[in-house]
Amino acid sequence: MTDAPAPVYEFDWPDRVVIGTVGLPGSRTFYLQARTGPRIVSVALEKEQAALLAQKVDEILDRLREVEGNRWSVPTSTPVELVDNDPLDAVEEQFRAGAIGIGWDPATAQLILEAHPLPDGDELDEDLAEEPPAPDAEMMRVKMPVGTARAFARRTREVVNAGRPLCTLCGRPIDPEGHTCTFPEF
Template identity: 65%
Template sequence: MPTLVHEFSWPDRVVVGTIGLPGARTFYLQVRTGTQIVSIALEKQQSALLAENIDEILDQLMTVEGNRFSVPTGTPIELVDNDQLEAVQEQFRAGAMSLGWDPTTAQVVIEAHPITAVDADDDDDDDESLDEESADETEMLLVRMPVGTARAFAKRTREIVGAGRPTCPLCGYPIDADGHICTLPEA
């Protein structure tokens, strides 16, 4: 079965947002161009790593030949997006993701693939071939965004990830809204 590619080359909007209360939030990567909109579910850690790695790529590019790609050091004010997610219809839950740079278009490239049976069952020792694994994949998300949009995306994502439950100053674990039993590390 051919893979359905949800491709966005110059998206009107690309954001990470959440649905739910801290401690029970679901993270989504949402991309829109015109009326085409795709939302995929992510883990909180995937979101955090995505933002961190985008910033690393952009910071490295700033040092190349006098910043010839015009990578901004901060988020351009006109690209700040603090709006809520639009109507969310989950396309798939992200498993493997990749991040890259396309110098021909000066864009950051994100690829997201759905969780496969192999991803979901890491304890399974079956020796499946790559052909069988890729046969499970029926769709993927491909996003290409310019450097300013990528910088704004990373900033918003860090803010969304950081807006969860506060951490206990003693044990470092999250504090739930209904209380916290602190388990101090043993000395």
């Protein structure tokens, strides 16, 4: 008897791909969510992963714009018709992301995101980033055109920045219950 292969949740031309949250600022859970028709997949990730993902998506798109002739028609900003401010669809977490990869398919002019699960019992740390995911592990792969990728990055930055306000003195988040500033005395 052989084990069934780990599921690969693929979205080649998704109807929707977004980062969103569940919960209140300070205790939010971030999700990468993709939908095609009635099929929805949600993968949990850390706020820092979401912020870095938005940054890297924009960096790749900006580098593609610099290619002479820009044959992929990469937009400089988010096309207004692709702005998505709606809440997440129903969330059923498939797994918590460990490694996240970003690639480019020049044949289809699509950005590719791959999320691999955090190994059981591991916490997200620098050492984990060094280890490649197992080739037969569960994963989520989303391909999105450049305009959608620009909108994805914009929304992700907005979601990340919508958390608790930061103290202007110490830079730490201010909780709704109050804040004890740790600004150093001079």
